[in-house]
Amino acid sequence: MKSKYHPFVYGIFLMVLLSGCGDNSSATSILPERDLSEEFKEYWFNGEAEITSYKLDQSRYGESREGTAVLIYVTEEFLPEAQVKANAKSDKTIPILKMNATKNFNTGIYPYSIMQSTFYPLKGQSHALKVSTSIQEWCGHVYIQLNNRENFEINSHSYFEGEADKELELAKTYLENEVWTQLRIDPDLLPTGNLSMIPPMDSFRLENLEFKAYNAIAEFYQDGDWSVYKINYPEIKRELKIYYSNIAPFKIEKWQEKNESNGKTYTTTATKMKELKSDYWNKKSNKDLHLREQLNLN
Secondary structure, three states: OOOOOOHHHHHHHHHHHHHOOOOHHHHOOOOOEOOOOHHHHHHHOOOOEEEEEEEEEEEEOOEEEEEEEEEEEEEEEEEOOOOEEOOOOOOOOEEEEEEEEEEEEEEOOEEEEEEEEEEEEOEOOOOOOEEEEEEEEOOEEEEEEEEEOOOEEEEEEOOOOOOOEEEEEEOOOEEHHHHHHHHHHOHHHOOOEEEEEEOOOOHHHHOOOOOOOEEEEEEEEEEOOEEEEEEEEOOOOEEEEEEEOOOOOOOEEEEEEEEEEOOEEEEEEEEEEEEEEEOHHHOOOHHHOHHHHHOOOO
16 A cells, blocks of 8 residues: 655655654644544544454464454543543543553463553644553563653653663654554554654563664555555564555554564464444443453453
């Protein structure tokens, strides 16, 4: 799949896009909203979230682990200054598309639970306003948060020696975490070519990466019925492929991650099982447990 823009026009579009990526906490409140289609609004602003479950084959410690992954997408009102979900819409809030991505799998006797949240604005042109990641397993837990302010502000807390509590700032650039929301709005928002990108927050712990942006190559191609968005990081030997429908709302069918360690390549795959639209926050009674069965999560 190629961008709908002529290369010259697309280059100008990217320069305009990047020039608006200063202090998002104030800029997003004055930039115009994206030109969202009526189809988009009908699907995403109907008071429900989209929940999709995936069969997960997670590579960890050199072995494949069976588990489940879930992608939850929902639109919310967001306070760009405090960078939290708002209780109600007001002149201080902006609409966002939020994605919560979970992975659950076991490594021998003990379980892993990973959740990543991305808050992406539907107003103006900017990077994700916030990304948070938590990893829990029996040794302890890790929490990482990125806030999009004058720079990317990152706070990291870990139970590992040398990683306990860190604060740092990075120059703004592309985020792998945000491509999952950009794709669902419009694949043409996704960057292509040689670029600088920050890998997903969980990879800094799972793959012991240094907190920084890395050189990457991003491209589209077609694989049968599915469009594919591919990111390759030559320096850290990481590759991500997202397979999705090229028809709005661009649903994600599966994805594949590859990482190399000690000369060996390890592959993680997630393949779609079930999907439903639901106001899940109102489905908290025992009588609603059947919905987990619908998602093959039991």
